[in-house]
Amino acid sequence: MSVWTVLLAAGSGTRLAAASCGVKKQFLRLDGxxxxxxxxxxxARCPAVAGIVVVFPPDDLETAGAELEALIATRHPGVPVLTAPGGARRQDSVRNGLAALPPHCRRVLVHDAARPFVDPALIGRVADxxxxxxxxxxPVLPVTDTIKEVSGDTVVATxxxxxxxxxxxxxGFDVALLLGAFEHAGETFTVTDDASLVEHLGQAVHTVPGAPENVKITNPEDLPLLASTLPPAVP
Ligand code: CTP
Ligand code: MG
Incomplete structure (x- = not known):
């Protein structure tokens, strides 16, 4: 049973901006x-994935879309790829991406482009x-740090x-369920992941094991993780 993917690349990379000279992190160059x-x-390499909608910032849609088209044509010809404009919040970008899915699509994977180290095995676990x-x-991982709740600089609970x-x-979601969750949430309920919308609807969210290397590039101190993936420089 195939799924489509909505790949979110429409953020502004604010937390990384000072270290990336203002380049939005999804457009940082990695191996060219x-x-x-x-x-x-x-x-694109995952057999379960039937196609991909890439969501770009509206101002970058034309330029980034043209580069994407060229990359797909040379490296993954035959993989259906569409683009959509992002919105102000992450969840607005998700909704725009869902609106661009082909009408027959019943299942979707939503992925942050800021997690570049996602691997086909993890994608397969969610799709399966x-x-x-x-x-x-x-996908989830056990928490290894002790987590405390604070108010200002004072601990209130462990x-x-x-x-x-x-x-x-x-x-991963049944498309109809996620669309219903968006409708139920309305415009003012802001979330940091899509499953929260389904939880808000009162529906079950299931877990599969995540992958420790599937980190999100968020802050300047995460940038060396990207450098370490590059091939060694030729002397
Ligand atoms: N994202 C998006 N549309 C938005 C906000 C975020 O598509 N309006 C995407 C980002 O491009 C990223 C993912 O959602 O791939 C996770 O968001 P985050 O790590 O917060 O990225 P940014 O919002 O770009 O960064 P920041 O919060 O530091 O501005
Ligand atoms: Mg953000």
Whole structure:
């Protein structure tokens, strides 16, 4: 059972801006290609993935779309790839990406392009769970730090770590369920992941094991992770 992917590359990379000379992180060059291409390639190589919608900032849509078209033509010809303009919030970009899916598409994976190290095995775990009938699936990792709740600089509670997980993307959904969750949430409910919308709807969200290397490039101190993936410089 095939799924489409919505690849989110429409953020502004604010937290990284000072270290990236203002270049949005999804467009940082990695081995000669834009950063988002790294994640896209993992999805393009995954047999379960039928096509990909890449969401770009509206101002970059034309330029980035043209480069994407050229990259696809030379490296993954035959993989259906569409583009969509992003929105103000991440969830607005997701909604725009969902609107661009072909009408027959019933299942979708939503992935942050800022997680370039996603691998086909992880994509397969999420896609398989969807194929088995789960309607909302997220990859998770155990929390290794002790997590405390604070108010200002004062601790107010320590949470039981064994009941907590850290959440990654790709998150997988039945398209109708996710669209319904967006409708239920309305315009003012802001979330940091898509599964939260499904939880808000009162529907079950299932987990599969995440991958420790599937980190998100967020802050300047994450940049060396990208450098370490490049081939060694030729002397
Ligand atoms: N994203 C998006 N549309 C937005 C905001 C975020 O498509 N309006 C995407 C980003 O491009 C990224 C992913 O969502 O791939 C995760 O967001 P985050 O790591 O927060 O990236 P940015 O929003 O770009 O960074 P920042 O929050 O530092 O501005
Ligand atoms: Mg952000």
């Amino acid at each position: 290609r834009p950063l988002y291409w790294r994640a896209l390639t993992a999805f 769970a969807l194929a088995q009938g789960k309607r909302a699936v997220i 949470h039981d770590r064994s009941a907590l997980v850290a959440v990654q993307t790709p998150q």
